[in-house]
Amino acid sequence: MSASGVDAFLEMQAAERGAALNTIRAYTRDLADMDAALHARGMTPLTAGESDLRDYLSGLARQGLAARTQARRLSCLKQYFLFLAREGMRPDNPAALLEAPRLDAPLPRFLSEPEVTELLAACVPEPDATPARGRRLMVAKAALEMLYASGLRISELLSLPRRAVDAAPGMMLVRGKGGRERMVPMSARARAAARALMALDAGRESPYLFPGRSARQPMTRQGFDRILHDVALRAGLDPQRLSPHVLRHSFATHLLAHGADLRALQVLLGHADIATTQIYTHVMLDRLRDAVAQHHPLAQQHD
Structure with a gap:
């Protein structure tokens, strides 16, 4: 496919936009x-027109691909054909006017504040817990405190170096998607839990705050999922309701419910586009209704 500029497009995505390996793999497949x-129609990406791409996308729908998968494919095509046009490999962009299928944006799943409290309380080991069990729960405590206090993605959490805890008081430097760095808050409780884990793991000599089986590698997502599953059961929660992203959603939802600004939340979450953050506005509806009821000059008037 290199004759059609695919290799150059993928290299650009990786080098200039910092696309993750999984994204590059998905684009390659798409x-x-x-x-x-x-090719089955006797066309190539350099000769296909808008109608050819529409027929291709219609075929995806007939195959039963989910609307979200179709939208992802279209996003890839739009970026690819724009790249071809900008590089002079095509005189036009046949994907420019193509539209994605409508998506019903699901509301983010999140825990209630009492459920988060129960989850954190479940990280306290029993007096007769084995050293291995005690450390496992200490890992859970530090991770959950940091996920909930800072709104981190799980990839950001597990890749944290030990030195991240020693940054400016109350803040922590995080490297997010595309290599973008941002400062996030770190509560005193989260810092204390992280320092306790660091003290316990001092002999491991790992550069990571959450080391894996090999001290030179961070904990895997699968390894953390098993810990999270166990803690959910200890807290009396359905493990199917709990994931690192649910904790990130809980962080955002609870902040907004207590009056946080949407723009500030965008910065904290590391969203490049405010539209991504707007999925959380569902929690603001009651607060907005109350604000109108309390402060609008006509709210107290009756017919």
Whole structure:
């Protein structure tokens, strides 16, 4: 597919936009699928027109692909054909006017504040817990305190170096998507839990705050999921309701419910676009209704 500029496009995504490996792999599959479909019609990405791409996308719908998958494919095609046009490999962009299927944006799942409290309380080991059990719960305590206090993505949490805890008081430097760095708050409770884990793990000599089986590697997502599953059961919560992203959603939802600003939340979460943060506005509806009822000059008047 290199003759169609795919290799150069993928290199640009990785080098200039900092696309993750999984994103590059998804784009590779998507473009290979499109290339095969166009080839069957006697076309290539350099000769296909808008109608050819519409037919390809319609075929995805007939295959039963979910609307979200179709939208992801279209996003890839739009970026790819824009790249071809900008590089002079095509005189036009046949994907420019293509529209994605409508998506019903699901509301983010989150825990209630009492449920978060129960979850953190479940990280306290029993007096007769084995050293291995005690450390496992200490890992859970530090991770959950930091996820809930800072709104971190799980990838950001597990890649944290030990030195992150020693940053400016109350703040922590995090490297997020695309290599973008941002400062996030770190509560006193989260810092204390992290320092307790660091003290326990001092002999491991790992550069990571959450080391894996090998001290030179961070804990895997799968390893953390198992810990989270166990803590959910200890707290009496359905493990299916709990994930690192649910804790991130809980962080955002609870902040907004207590009056946080949406723009500030965007910065804290590391969202490049405010539209991504707006999925949390559902929690603001009651507060907005109350504000109108209390402060609008006509709210207290009756017919």
